[in-house]
Amino acid sequence: MQSEKVQKYIDNFMSEVIRKNPHEPEFHQAVQEVVESVAPYILENPIYIKHKILERMTEPERVVSFRIPWLDDQGEIQINKGYRVQMNSSIGPYKGGLRFHPSVTQSVFKFLAFEQVLKNGLTSLPMGGAKGGSDFNPKGKTDFEVMKFCQSFVTELQRHVGSFTDVPAGDIGVGGREIGYMFGQYKRLTNRFVGVFTGKGAEFGGSLLRPEATGYGAVYFTQEMLNTQDDSIKGKTVAISGSGNVAQFATEKVIELGGKVVTLSDSSGYIYDSEGIDTAKLEHIKLIKNGYRGRISQYVDEYPNATYHPQEKPWGVKCDIALPCATQNELNGDSAKLLIDNGCKCVAEGANMPCTPEAVNLFHEHKVLFAPGKAANAGGVATSGLEMTQNSMRISWTREKVDDKLKTIMQNIHSSCVKHGREPDGSINYVKGANICGFIKVANAMITQGVV
Template sequence: MKNVALQEKVNNFMAGLIARNPNEPEFHQAAREVIESIMPYIDENPIYQDEKILERITEPERIVIFRVPWIDDKGNIQVNRGYRIEMNSAIGPYKGGLRFHPTVNLSILKFLAFEQVFKNSLTSLPMGGGKGGSDFDPKGKSDKEVMRFCQSFMTELYRHIGPDTDVPAGDIGVGGREIGYLFGQYKRIVNEFTGVLTGKGLKWGGSLIRPEATGYGNVYFAQEMLKTRGESFKDKIVAVSGSGNVAQYTVEKVNELGGKVVTLSDSDGFIYDPKGIDNEKLKFVMWLKNEKRGRIKEYAEKYGCDYFPAERPWGIKCDIALPSATQNEINGEEARTLVRNGCFCVSEGANMPSTPEAVDVFLNAKILYGPGKAANAGGVATSGLEMSQNSLRLSWTREEVDQRLHQIMINIHETCRKYGTKEDGFINYVDGANIGGFVKVADAMIAQGVV
């Protein structure tokens, strides 16, 4: 009976949220997933209901939408739309990436900003949650075009951000090149060299391990999950999706721990290399994707392995799956295939890569399932460490940053275990991450009054 009453509370709350935020399916999906996890906890702790924390935490503190005009190489004027969602600053300045991709819209950015609040809370660093970006597509654009776009974007964004207000970073479509152009324009306008962006170059305020952080962190988190069942990466077959920054460093760390990665993908299809993507082959992938900006198909041509156009790698037999591409890349059917093929651990390098149906499949099968807000928090954790180094005017060594990152991922796993362990001993990492992240932010909001 209690479950029925709780489900009714969830449904009533979601009906209100959807009415207030129509046509935002990604945001609805992210909100429902969190609220279903935390509703039993809220039911047992009525102060959160009295203080209307759910209503407040799902409403962004501020949304900035602006026009971004720029001139292409042919001298034509182009117009894109820029966004910054400042979701929650209860535990620190807004913190979260900028995404440049044609699919970017308000719903996707609100989902990412909402997730970011809980993810940042889990790191235990003082960071609120935000997200931003534009529907601009850097693919196929010259460096000069990207620079002109970034300068125009920052000419509006600069007035909303600052090292103690809102600290953006990179995300899909925003790498070192874009962060450089954005930072240069901010510095020019404000005339200050500050830690206003993270993901900066090493020579101008960046942190060691930042490029590696999301991939490394996800593998560290998966390693902690595996330990709970007396397992490790050694000699395991691993399927990885994506071939960008997160996927590349995921492969590097899995190789270091003795696993064998057999897949990588991009938006055109995936490669299957049963011999394993060793460090030599990984160097080629890094050159192909980071410098040539080519397609993963070229890997198959070079190394003579199978390439599957317009498909995703989840039909390949593996022990461990590390989705590192984009949201909703594993559907229910693919999740069933993974479980059927003997996959016993899924840890998310991307944000919300599993559909709600896929998550249900993993939880019902009682495999190890690490949701993105916990498993891929290494990226933002190291951004937080970059902010610390900027404030202190210091640079830590590679080993020091890696050590701190590893410890943060161990702590996040411990938080998930504390809040997610069920009566039968099964650890529901979804509940653990959502409740663990929620409690810290909610308590801070209550302490700061109705603001």
Template sequence: MNVKDILNNLETKHPGEKEYLQAVHEVLESIQTIYDENPQYEAAKIIERLVEPDRILTFRISWVDDEGEVQINLGHRVQFNNAIGPYKGGIRLHPSVNLSILKFLGFEQTFKNALTTLPMGGAKGGSDFNPKGKSDAEIMRFCQAFMWELWRVIGPNQDVPAGDIGTGGREIGFMYGMYKKLQFENTGVFTGKGLNWGGSLIRPEATGFGATYFTKEMLETKNDSFIGKTVSVSGFGNVAWGVALKVTELGGKVVTLSGPDGYIHDESGLNAEKIAYLLSLRASNNDIVSPYVTEFPEAKFIAGKRPWEVAVDIAMPSAIQNELDGEDAKILIANGVKYIVEVSNMGCTPEAVELFHQHKLPFAPGKAANAGGVGVSGLEMSQNAMKINWTTEEVDAKLNQIMSSIHTVCSKYGTDEDGYINYVKGANIAGFIKVADAMLDQGVL
């Protein structure tokens, strides 16, 4: 496999899609050895088929705001690969949404879903619609218009969407309600549903819980634990909330959170009261975190900066892609960071990841560490199919087991001769083998 030729060809066909090309580059570099050792992959052109999505649906979304003005947004669904199960991936509603980001997310989702061992393919969708500042009625009209365009290509055995940035329980409810009306059936086609109509317990916290469980496994390989560890977290949405809850439960201390306005540094760490306040702050439909210091004046607010300058034991970027760059990595390393865990998708730039590897620091990529969200989504699909509900303890135990098994396969394929675990290589190889072997079994499609 000539990685450079494949990437050059992709860049020619898809110019300017930097996030997508970055994701492909990382995977191809990691799997080159295993790919070259198995000529059957080359013969079937697995890589050339795997790096392009099965299909992309792009559509116009027309809706009417509360002032009676017609608004236009663009929507997409990228169905990337369904070799091991129905397409599965979230719907992102954010002004930054474009095809490059959705293709990168769908590509990553393919491997992430494979790592869970559950029968789910990879997909992603979304729109440049911004739910911030919109009324419930406006969001409902947008979601209904979005689903009017999407409903024909999704289904419980075809494509199962979920939440993502900007898409929470409210948005999923509006979309599912419209789907149910159009399709004239009541099936578990969405995950992240409300608990009173088919949702799973701990789904909102699952990504953060799962990442924390993965980190716990990393710590245990070093005969270490969360007890007494300081942790920096970015963002303050569902993902950061789940991380804060579980890290605190396991004895760690989360000392940062962030928004687009800057970050909070709370040296005393989060507790139940502070986490509850964050939930109310997030529910206010406002991204800013600065009000935290008014409620808890012992904390500091640092405007316009990211939390990676704070000296901590564990850094867990939990907001958005490429939020931790090479300069941030240098500061973290100089300050003595011991573990770095991507809770956001591709949260670290390639320069940052290279530095962590050079310094032999344990670094977990998002496709492994944040698989807990889609893992519990898969459990929700199972509960819907069987018409049952598991308890919080049952779901949490299954999530813990999923994350433990992901850590095991990452260690299996990522351990170097010197004992260092390259979790990026391990996750990419494990996910690739599962998807590639399924593609081989099913012929050229």
């Protein structure tokens, strides 16, 4: 429980955030979680109050929204909306993904950009925080239509980004195909070959291991959490949601470390394979999702011993570890109770804010090891930062070197979370640790740079 003084500070601050940012529930939720963690630290260090650091951190430096007209294969004009929320550049150029999904809103991008600021601070790499994208849905579109959309999107976005200004990456709906089209259009418009996007193909400046990095990093962080209990992933049953890059490569790394993944999902439902998803089965999933751009339900056509559960999430399955890797608020209080009742001991967010506040509170209450996305899924942006370094140096590191650096970064993030998240009873509050550590890095830089 917070003290009366701390709770008053939180309530007053949040009432002002909500007043200034009405009808943005995702942004309110993200800010609330951070404020509840850092409020005691801020009150103990009033220099942050004097400089109004938290007030400045929750106000984007810049929000850009724009129209994206493009022609579909029938020659019809289509119009989508684009966004870029440039939240904070105190420790480096803006850095954060682009998301193409019909559900996006300015509130979603502000929440993602705010989280990105703290996440990037945790990596100790010189990157500020931003997020953006469009309500365009790549599903069901031809490659030519995706290309035409990406070219129109970048025609506007290019004036707001640059290798020393803002370096976007991929996110939901934006993979290697989309990054390639956007990079090509940027080069065409500016006549410059620079590292303005990360997640590029290895043939034109991309880093090895970038597609794998978020999933691998989440599993590395999970392993570090288990190490504090003298435990490991080996022999554990793991439930994973999602079936995109993050979920696929989290599965790959769990298999490598001796765990058994039994679920994957998409927006239509989830599959359960009691025998475990092995390497051959995972390759089939990659073919379904990346090659055919199909649905996870097609898995059971090839492996009939597995079951498909339409319009459900996988959190009722008995497991030791849960890795939510799909989207925000996919794991609520009821789902958390199911996981706890089924003996789940560790939850790490591979997606951004996939657990609701009620779920997080239940995990803490029942001493479930819980890692927030800004810590557990920081491997993706960390490797994007490594790609920026390679682009600047005009070199390409080996897969082994990138993986070693990724593992070290995730271990260092874990150590920082432990340092600032250790509770009096000896348990570790990773939410508190991640928020305070990220806040300190960004806040101190902002104070040094003056009122900007």
